Amino acid sequence: xxxxxxxxxxxxxxxxxxxxxxxxxxxxxxxxxxxxxxxxxxxxxxxxxxxxxxxxxxxxxxxxxxxxxxxxxxxxxxxxxxxxxxxxxxxxxxxxxxxxxxxxxxxxxxxxxxxxxxxxxxxxxxxxxxxxxxxxxxxxxxxxxxxxxxxxxxxxxxxxxxxxxxxxxxxxxxxxxxxxxxxxxxxxxxxxxxxxxxxxxxxxxxxxxxxxxxxxxxxxxxxxxxxxxxxxxxxxxxxxxxxxxxxxxxxxxxxxxxxxxxxxxxxxxxxxxxxxxxxxxxxxxxxxxxxxx
Numbered sequence: 001x002x003x004x005x006x007x008x009x010x011x012x013x014x015x016x017x018x019x020x021x022x023x024x025x026x027x028x029x030x031x032x033x034x035x036x037x038x039x040x041x042x043x044x045x046x047x048x049x050x051x052x053x054x055x056x057x058x059x060x061x062x063x064x065x066x067x068x069x070x071x072x073x074x075x076x077x078x079x080x081x082x083x084x085x086x087x088x089x090x091x092x093x094x095x096x097x098x099x100x101x102x103x104x105x106x107x108x109x110x111x112x113x114x115x116x117x118x119x120x121x122x123x124x125x126x127x128x129x130x131x132x133x134x135x136x137x138x139x140x141x142x143x144x145x146x147x148x149x150x151x152x153x154x155x156x157x158x159x160x161x162x163x164x165x166x167x168x169x170x171x172x173x174x175x176x177x178x179x180x181x182x183x184x185x186x187x188x189x190x191x192x193x194x195x196x197x198x199x200x201x202x203x204x205x206x207x208x209x210x211x212x213x214x215x216x217x218x219x220x221x222x223x224x225x226x227x228x229x230x231x232x233x234x235x236x237x238x239x240x241x242x243x244x245x246x247x248x249x250x251x252x253x254x255x256x257x258x259x260x261x262x263x264x265x266x267x268x269x270x271x272x273x274x275x276x277x278x279x280x281x282x283x284x285x286x287x288x289x290x291x292x293x
Contacts, residue, residue: 005237005257005274009041009048013271016258017203018059018108021248021285024066028248028256030273031057033074038081038088041256041273043249051088057081059109061117064138064287070094072106072119078136095142097121097134104130108203108244110155111286114138116183118164120152126170133166135183138289145185146177154204154244156212158227159283165191165212169200174214192229194219203244203258208281215242215257222257224278235278239270247282255282 014034021028027042036056040049057071060081068082068091076099080092098104098121109119117136123129131149136142150170157164157179164185167174172194178187192214194201199219206212211232212225222245223234241260248254255278261271 005235005276007238007269007272008046008256008275009039009273010269011039011271011273012261013037013039013258013273014262015243015260016271016273017243017260018057019203019244019246019248019256019258019273020060020062020069021246021252021256022062023250023285024062028246028273029060029069030244030256030258031060031071032271033058034260034262038071038083039273040083043254051083051086053088058106059119061109061111062285062287064115064289067091070111070117070288072109074105074124076101076104076106076121078106078117078119094140095136097142098132101130103128107131107151108153108155110157111288112157112164113161113286114183115287115289117288118155118157118166120149120155120166122149122151122153126151129168136288137183143183145183146188151200153202154214156204156206157283157286158206159208159210165204165206167201167204169202169217172198172200174201174204174212192225199240202242205245205247206283207247207278208252208283211280213245213255213278215244217241217243217260222255222276235276237274239267239272240264241270246285247278252282252284253278253280 013032078095122131133146176191177185264270
């Protein structure tokens with residue numbers, strides 16, 4: 001099993017984040033939060049595309065009805081985006097989060113198998129624990145499920161959907177919660193705590209065996225942690241600011257990794273999109289809403 005990462009696109013994203021596998025389009029999408037871009041890498045043909053945004057997107061998920069992508073904007077709006085040739089069009093606003101907290105922004109989000117969104121907010125200055133964790137139901141209802149985050153990051157769901165992991169990167173801590181059938185959370189607990197030599201836990205995803213793959217910001221690697229939180233193995237990258245990862249491909253056996261170039265001008269591959277061979281399969285991506293929406 002190859003344990004190395006290959007650069008597939010030297011995109012030079014200032015803050016590459018939020019990778020999304022789209023089975024419908026056979027492509028990996030990701031965002032450049034600081035560069036206000038959405039980027040697309042086709043898996044079969046290698047075709048690349050990009051869209052500039054007036055308000056940067058922080059994460060993307062597919063819509064269950066197949067009509068565009070759902071995006072969380074830096075401005076704390078959740079919208080439906082239509083990616084047309086040369087432009088990204090906001091077709092619909094679905095929710096506004098924290099209108100009373102102008103110093104915050106959205107940061108990371110995922111959809112689950114029930115069509116719900118799980119979204120974190122953070123202090124844009126990365127100084128105060130002003131961020132929260134939210135559930136957005138398919139009908140658009142927004143519920144705060146946890147709070148006190150300085151840099152909320154990487155929600156990830158276990159294969160059975162009964163555990164959700166969420167991170168406060170600034171605290172170097174990944175927490176786990178039990179998920180009720182109605183989307184309520186309970187049993188908040190520390191799952192993994194990073195040491196200084198590990199950098200900061202960033203974006204993450206679960207594989208089909210229930211292990212958690214975590215990107216190390218300022219740690220130059222992605223690591224696989226067993227369900228009990230112990231380290232299984234790590235894959236090194238030739239850049240220090242590793243931001244997130246996603247399983248992709250028809251068999252969900254390819255792992256794509258986003259990175260950041262911000263503050264790393266001395267690293268020629270910083271901000272690139274990488275691919276590695278994880279040796280395991282991932283989980284199908286969730287979509288927001290119901291097909292009839």
